[in-house]
Amino acid sequence: MKKLWRCHVCNDVHLGNKPPEVCPTCGAKNAFVLSDLGEALDIIGKDHASLDDQAKVQAAWKQFSDQSSTVRLTDKAEEVELLSKGVLENLKGKGQRYCPCRITTGDRGKDLNLICPCNFIRQPTFKEEGECWCGLFVKRDAQ
Amino acid sequence: MLVRAIREEGCAMSGTRLIWFHGKECPHCRKLAPVVDQFEAETGIKLERLEVWHNEENAKLMRSLADTIAPACGGDLGVPAFYNEVTGKAICGRIDMAKLVAWAKG
Secondary structure (H helix, E strand, C coil): CCEEEEECCCCCEEEECCCCCECCCCCCECCEEECCHHHHHHHHCCCCCCCCCHHHHHHHHHHHHHHCCCEEECCCHHHHHHHHHHHHHHHHHHCCCECCCECCCCCHHHHHHHECCCCHHHCHHHHHHCECCCCCEEECCCC | CHHHHHHHHHHHCCCCCEEEEECCCCHHHHHHHHHHHHHHHHHCCCCEEEECCCCHHHHHHHHHCHHHHHHHCCCCCECCEEEECCCCEEEECCCCHHHHHHHHHC
């Protein structure tokens, strides 16, 4: 089970099996100490912008795309528009930004795998056709 | 020829359903709609169109068929998916007219 870790230098919070060797925020080495939910929530706080409109969701997807050397956002603007509308419908109706081309199971653990962007690299459509199930993300050399 | 065969079988299997599970905000479902329209026009067979993200009953039905549909979708449930109640066969994902005809025919 993943654990919560806190950088003792800058209070960066990390959820994972192991602490990061280098803090991605302040650069301190071997700086993470085991934390817990109460401490982590206190650090995180509630003052963060929600991804609750299409422009913000699309900006998050673009950021994800720009940082990747292997995948990018599709060029099909109307599909990006439709899918961002869909994930927000699912946020409103189902509680998370689930992929509009999948379907929830009711099992929270399994459904976490449906939050967009999902881990589409493992999907047969990505391996065989170079795009995620819904076509939102494509291999950089595809399309 | 193929279409005629489906039409004949379609008459024989009235009372059974050919189901299309789709999502309102799924781009592939949207692209597929004209193909389904064409299929229905050419064969005379109507598909039952069940939207799964805005109708929980439809989603429940789809989940109940997960053992058949999920493998056709590459392991997880997804739309667009088609389920033939007569044959128990499912197809999923990028579907064209030829695949639709073959699935309906069984």
